[in-house]
Amino acid sequence: MVGHEVIGGGDYDEYFDGIMYSVGSLTDYNISRERYEDYISEPVKNREGFENFNGTLFLDSGGFKFLGGHGLDGSNFEVEIDQEKVYEIQDKMGGDILVNLDRPIAPSDDYDARVEKARQTAENITEFLDLSDGTRSARFLTLHGYNYSMLDTFLNEIDKIVGASRVHDEFDGIALGSLVPMKDNKTNLIDAIQDCREILRDWKFDDLPLHVLGISSTAIPLLAAVGADSFDSSSYLHSAINGKYATSLVSTKSLSEVDFSHCNCPVCSNDELVYRMQGNARYQKDVLGPVAMHNLIIQKREVAKIRDCIRSPGTEALVDYLEHTLGDHKSLRRFTHRVVNESLGGYF
Amino acid sequence: MMETKTPKVNEVNEFLEIASDFEDPLEVIRESLSNSYDAGAESVTISIKSRPDGSKIVIEDDGQGMSESDLESFFDLGNSTKNDPEIDSIGYKGHGTKIFYKSEKIVVDSARDGTNIHAEMDRPWEKLNNRTLPEYEVAKRTTTSDGTRIEVTGFKSGRGFSPESLTYNKIEHYLKWKTLAGSTKYHFHPDEFREMEIVVELDDEIDDSQDKLVTNNKLEFPSEQLNPGDGQYPESRMCKHYGPHTIDVEAENGDTTQLEIVGMVGGKETRDELPTYGRHSTQFGIWLAKDHIKVERLNEAISHDNEFIHFFFIANSQDIELSANREKIRNKSSAIYQAIEEDLNYFLSKIAADPWFKDYLQQRRVAELNRKAKSQQKSIEEREAIVTERTRFEPSNQTEVMLGLERSNRQGAKPTITVEDFDLGADVNALVEQNDRLYGCSVHQELTDHFEADKPLESISKIVCWEIGDQDKLREYARNGYHGGSVEFDLENNRIIYRNGTEYTVHVVEVSSRFE
Numbered sequence: 001m002v003g004h005e006v007i008g009g010g011d012y013d014e015y016f017d018g019i020m021y022s023v024g025s026l027t028d029y030n031i032s033r034e035r036y037e038d039y040i041s042e043p044v045k046n047r048e049g050f051e052n053f054n055g056t057l058f059l060d061s062g063g064f065k066f067l068g069g070h071g072l073d074g075s076n077f078e079v080e081i082d083q084e085k086v087y088e089i090q091d092k093m094g095g096d097i098l099v100n101l102d103r104p105i106a107p108s109d110d111y112d113a114r115v116e117k118a119r120q121t122a123e124n125i126t127e128f129l130d131l132s133d134g135t136r137s138a139r140f141l142t143l144h145g146y147n148y149s150m151l152d153t154f155l156n157e158i159d160k161i162v163g164a165s166r167v168h169d170e171f172d173g174i175a176l177g178s179l180v181p182m183k184d185n186k187t188n189l190i191d192a193i194q195d196c197r198e199i200l201r202d203w204k205f206d207d208l209p210l211h212v213l214g215i216s217s218t219a220i221p222l223l224a225a226v227g228a229d230s231f232d233s234s235s236y237l238h239s240a241i242n243g244k245y246a247t248s249l250v251s252t253k254s255l256s257e258v259d260f261s262h263c264n265c266p267v268c269s270n271d272e273l274v275y276r277m278q279g280n281a282r283y284q285k286d287v288l289g290p291v292a293m294h295n296l297i298i299q300k301r302e303v304a305k306i307r308d309c310i311r312s313p314g315t316e317a318l319v320d321y322l323e324h325t326l327g328d329h330k331s332l333r334r335f336t337h338r339v340v341n342e343s344l345g346g347y348f
Numbered sequence: 349m350m351e352t353k354t355p356k357v358n359e360v361n362e363f364l365e366i367a368s369d370f371e372d373p374l375e376v377i378r379e380s381l382s383n384s385y386d387a388g389a390e391s392v393t394i395s396i397k398s399r400p401d402g403s404k405i406v407i408e409d410d411g412q413g414m415s416e417s418d419l420e421s422f423f424d425l426g427n428s429t430k431n432d433p434e435i436d437s438i439g440y441k442g443h444g445t446k447i448f449y450k451s452e453k454i455v456v457d458s459a460r461d462g463t464n465i466h467a468e469m470d471r472p473w474e475k476l477n478n479r480t481l482p483e484y485e486v487a488k489r490t491t492t493s494d495g496t497r498i499e500v501t502g503f504k505s506g507r508g509f510s511p512e513s514l515t516y517n518k519i520e521h522y523l524k525w526k527t528l529a530g531s532t533k534y535h536f537h538p539d540e541f542r543e544m545e546i547v548v549e550l551d552d553e554i555d556d557s558q559d560k561l562v563t564n565n566k567l568e569f570p571s572e573q574l575n576p577g578d579g580q581y582p583e584s585r586m587c588k589h590y591g592p593h594t595i596d597v598e599a600e601n602g603d604t605t606q607l608e609i610v611g612m613v614g615g616k617e618t619r620d621e622l623p624t625y626g627r628h629s630t631q632f633g634i635w636l637a638k639d640h641i642k643v644e645r646l647n648e649a650i651s652h653d654n655e656f657i658h659f660f661f662i663a664n665s666q667d668i669e670l671s672a673n674r675e676k677i678r679n680k681s682s683a684i685y686q687a688i689e690e691d692l693n694y695f696l697s698k699i700a701a702d703p704w705f706k707d708y709l710q711q712r713r714v715a716e717l718n719r720k721a722k723s724q725q726k727s728i729e730e731r732e733a734i735v736t737e738r739t740r741f742e743p744s745n746q747t748e749v750m751l752g753l754e755r756s757n758r759q760g761a762k763p764t765i766t767v768e769d770f771d772l773g774a775d776v777n778a779l780v781e782q783n784d785r786l787y788g789c790s791v792h793q794e795l796t797d798h799f800e801a802d803k804p805l806e807s808i809s810k811i812v813c814w815e816i817g818d819q820d821k822l823r824e825y826a827r828n829g830y831h832g833g834s835v836e837f838d839l840e841n842n843r844i845i846y847r848n849g850t851e852y853t854v855h856v857v858e859v860s861s862r863f864e
Contacts, residue, residue: 327694337701347698348590 010266012293015300017055020232023081023089024062026072033077043094058232059095060213061086063102063121063142063177083124087131095137097173100128102142104178105150114150118157125162129170138172140211145178146188148195155203168205176228177213186335189219190226194342197227217299218250218332221322224306225339236299240292245277249302250329255279255291265301267294315344364476366672367449375673376447377519377548378527380407380498383445385528385544385565387411387496395549396514402452402502410495413460416486419467422456423484449473449482452502464491473504515555519548521625523563525642530567532662533640535592535610567662569612570621574704576711580719583711587614588704590661597665597691599683607688608640609695611661613705615712619660632657634696636677636688637664644677649692654700658708661699663692740863742814746772746791749814752859753780761862765812776808787855795856796821799830805846810855 026039044050044057072079079085083101090098101124103117121142132139141158145151158167176196182188193212200206209229216233223231236246244252247262255277260268267273273290281287302325309317319340326332340347377394384392389411397404414422422445448454449472456467469484476482523529523546534541548561572589576582591610598604612618616628624631633656634649635642640662647656665688669679679685699705743749750767757764768786769779777791787809792798794817816822822837829835833848844854 333694333697334701337698341701341703346703348588348702348704 010270012266012297013052015293015296016053018058019055020058020060021093021095022060022062022065023086024060024065024072026089027074027079030075032075036072036074036077036079040089040092043092045094056096057094058097058211059090059093059099060175060232061090061099061101061142064104064180066101067103083127084131087128090137091132091135097138097140098128098132098135099140099142099175100125102144102177105144106178107146107181111153114144115153115157117144118154119161121154122158122161125158125167129162129166139170140173140175141167141171141208142175142177142213143196144176145196146182146192148199151196151199152202155199164203168208171208173209173211174200174205175211175213179212180214183215183219186219186222186332189215190222190335190339193223193226193228218326220249220299220303221306221326222335222339224310225318225322226343231303233299236295237292239295240288243288243291244295245291246295246298248325249299250326250332252295255287263294263298265294265297267297319344319347360476360479360481363446363449363481366446367473367476374519374522374526376405376500376503377522378674379445379447381523381527381529381544381546381565384409384411384496385542387413388542389495389544390542391545391547393547393549395551396554397551398553399502402504403500405500405503406497407500408495408497410493413458413494413496414456414465415460416465419456419458419465419486423467423469448498448500448503449476450504451500453500454484455499455501456496458496459491460494462490462492464489514550516548516550516558516561517623518625519550520561520563520623521631523548523561524567524623525631528565528639528641529563530642531565531640532567532592532608532610532637532664534566536594536608536640536664569660570614570618573618580715581615581617582715583708584615584617586708586711587612587618588702588708590699593695595691595695597684597687599687601683603667603682603684603687605665605667605684605688607691607695608664609661609692611659613658613699613708614660615658615708619657622660628657632660634659634692635662636668636692637662638666638668638670638674640664641674643668643670643674646689646692649689650696651700658705659696659699661696663688743793743859746777746793749791749793749812749859750778752814753812753857753862756859756862759863765857775803778812780810780812789857794818795858799825804831805835805844805854806848806850806852808854810857811844812857812859814859816856816858 026036031039045053066081071081081101086101087098100121103120103124105114105117109117121144125141128139143151143154145154155164158164174196176192179189179192182192193210196210197206200208200210210227211230211232212223212228213232215223216231217235220231220233239246239252243255245255245258246252256279258277260274260277263269267277267290270290276286277290277294279287305321306318309321312318322336322340322344326336337347380394381392384407387409389409392407392409392411394408395406451473452471454467454469454472456465458465458467466487466489467484469482472482528544529546534543544565546563546565549559550561569589570587573585573587575586577585589610589612593609595607595609596604597607611634619628619632633645633647636644636646642662646663650656650659667684668677668688670676671678677685741752741755743752747770750770753765754767757766763782765780765782767778768781770791771777775790776788778789779786780789781787788807789810789812790798790803790808792801792811792813794815795811795813796817797813798811799821816839819837819839825835826837830846831848833846835847836845838845839856842856842858844856846852846854
């Protein structure tokens with residue numbers, strides 16, 4: 001696997017069963033036109049080093065990056081972005097799950113601004129469905145809204161332009177976006193997911209899986225409990241960049257305080273990597289790379305546990321999991337109580 | 349050369365100290381009930397009579413009587429026969445019965461296995477205070493039935509025990525809150541639990557409101573009522589039971605205990621069904637218990653935005669340690685106590701998040717809003733009556749004076765003065781327009797109000813008022829001056845002239861006169 005030497009040559013395939021990438025991020029590192037063209041020259045899974053990668057490649061459009069008419073800005077070139085261009089890139093990169101180009105909303109948007117964005121997204125959806133007709137990739141519809149009424153307004157605009165039945169027949173899943181600005185407000189996140197589940201029921205889209213864009217870590221168990229099916233997360237990476245080593249889904253330690261012998265993950269079981277995480281490397285990337293990998297493993301393990309809890313009969317296992325993870329943290333306790341009471345049958 | 353010495357105990361002082369430690373004389377009842385329960389009694393009767401030389405207390409039970417060594421323990425200090433905490437007994441310090449020493453005479457008859465032991469102790473309190481250790485005489489005879497009768501004469505009652513303050517109501521509350529009569533054990537260990545009938549008889553001179561009080565050793569919560577009732581206080585009889593729940597608690601140092609929690613949440617009417625005696629705020633909340641008998645409250649276990657008064661929870665742990673008089677917990681700094689506190693807090697956060705509890709609070713809030721709306725409705729009716737009965741528009745505040753001014757315009761009053769801006773809180777309340785010019789105004793029901801409010805005259809062009817008010821008051825201002833200047837009321841020409849080095853003229857608009 002590409003990059004495996006950075007993390008000490010171990011086999012970490014099992015933790016990369018799904019990768020989320022955004023078209024909007026293609027030029028994040030100020031790349032040149034040649035590099036850009038190389039990136040999209042062949043499907044990711046055909047590239048050297050990725051032959052054995054059989055995980056899911058989720059290609060987001062990156063709509064939030066293109067708000068205000070911005071395109072892709074490289075070091076010596078610009079690419080104008082519209083739905084056609086985004087789909088072309090997604091198609092060339094060979095994504096397994098594709099998302100239409102959307103117009104995410106902002107907390108400061110008023111009603112008219114949101115309706116206008118929904119209308120623009122709806123026009124993109126029509127084009128996206130036409131362009132991707134016959135594709136083997138799964139297609140996810142982006143939804144934007146913080147509560148039932150906002151989501152309903154959004155869907156009404158989509159219905160006017162695309163038609164609800166076409167949406168239902170041609171899309172394979174729903175991706176709820178625009179929640180990043182409220183990532184730290186768990187009350188709002190729970191409201192949004194609960195309301196999204198409700199609106200999907202009322203619009204008879206409830207057979208479609210629900211992905212929540214850009215929300216992760218401590219919110220995962222709560223949002224899974226209220227009906228989100230998948231997440232994408234870069235918090236494992238961001239935590240590592242900030243020198244934070246995950247000890248669970250809800251807690252981290254400063255790297256200098258970590259006793260690596262308490263963790264049995266492949267990273268912390270590797271003496272060379274532990275030595276590096278203890279600060280013995282010339283470049284920060286070599287110190288923090290293994291930390292990021294460790295953090296990802298911790299998150300993935302927790303997600304696996306949550307999945308097991310959801311699969312086990314009844315809600316008891318999930319309630320128990322929530323109680324023993326988030327419930328132990330005073331600041332998260334009330335959210336745990338809320339989802340247990342509202343979505344998992346309550347305590348009493 | 350080293351000399352070995354043994355510390356001495358002043359026995360008399362110890363007895364005095366321990367007996368005095370029991371501040372509340374009702375503790376006699378608590379100790380007796382615990383002893384009777386420990387003796388396996390199915391029934392215990394406590395009778396209290398008021399006598400000029402102190403109360404007479406008789407405690408009689410049908411449990412297994414005392415052996416000779418039990419009797420010694422009864423009179424000895426720190427020599428309890430109940431030292432094994434595994435045995436289902438409540439007291440094991442050997443302190444409790446020493447409260448009886450505060451009396452003129454103690455007579456004990458205790459029978460088991462066909463033998464009755466009779467013991468008498470004369471003037472124990474007097475002797476202790478004379479620095480003499482009181483003695484007791486023992487005699488044996490045969491008998492047919494088991495049981496114990498303790499008669500304490502001339503008990504030195506403190507305030508709490510004086511006839512005028514002792515009532516069945518007070519005793520019942522005490523029984524259910526402070527003694528094993530309020531035990532929550534049957535919720536957790538129904539198999540081990542032994543029911544005991546408890547009868548209290550008070551002399552008619554003390555309380556003649558009932559013949560006797562009959563209860564048992566169970567704390568029974570009022571019946572559940574999950575839905576709101578009718579009337580103004582629909583939440584008042586709502587009640588939900590929680591538990592019994594047993595929680596395994598582990599402290600940071602590895603110590604463990606079991607926390608047995610049972611309780612209820614309820615409105616005022618529900619809580620009144622319990623023998624509360626007095627203020628709910630001192631009785632409800634979260635109680636920590638040992639031997640399933642409540643000891644001390646830990647209301648901090650409920651977050652501050654949930655008033656503890658709605659809660660009645662008893663959390664029992666055998667690993668809390670009590671002071672000699674059972675009134676206080678003395679191992680609060682231990683790791684296990686901290687862990688109990690933490691786990692109790694967590695448990696109660698779940699109760700506070702229970703949708704039923706939220707609904708209960710919502711019912712309270714809605715009922716309060718309804719009551720408010722009703723009282724507003726009443727006030728609307730009253731206001732309607734005033735409006736209907738009066739013969740003409742009459743403002744009752746400054747805003748209505750402004751409305752009156754506008755109304756006078758509509759009815760053709762001249763000159764037309766329209767309100768362009770109004771700010772009740774400002775010194776210059778309004779800007780009015782007259783003949784295309786804006787004027788700053790002070791607005792009052794009566795002209796005199798302006799002066800009583802001590803408002804300046806320099807910054808305004810007009811005072812708009814409904815009426816002039818008491819002209820003599822104005823004359824006083826004219827006579828005495830205002831704000832260091834002189835003021836002249838030229839009401840015929842609707843103006844005030846104010847001089848404080850500069851001359852100001854303030855126009856007076858008497859709105860009522862514009863309707864004439």
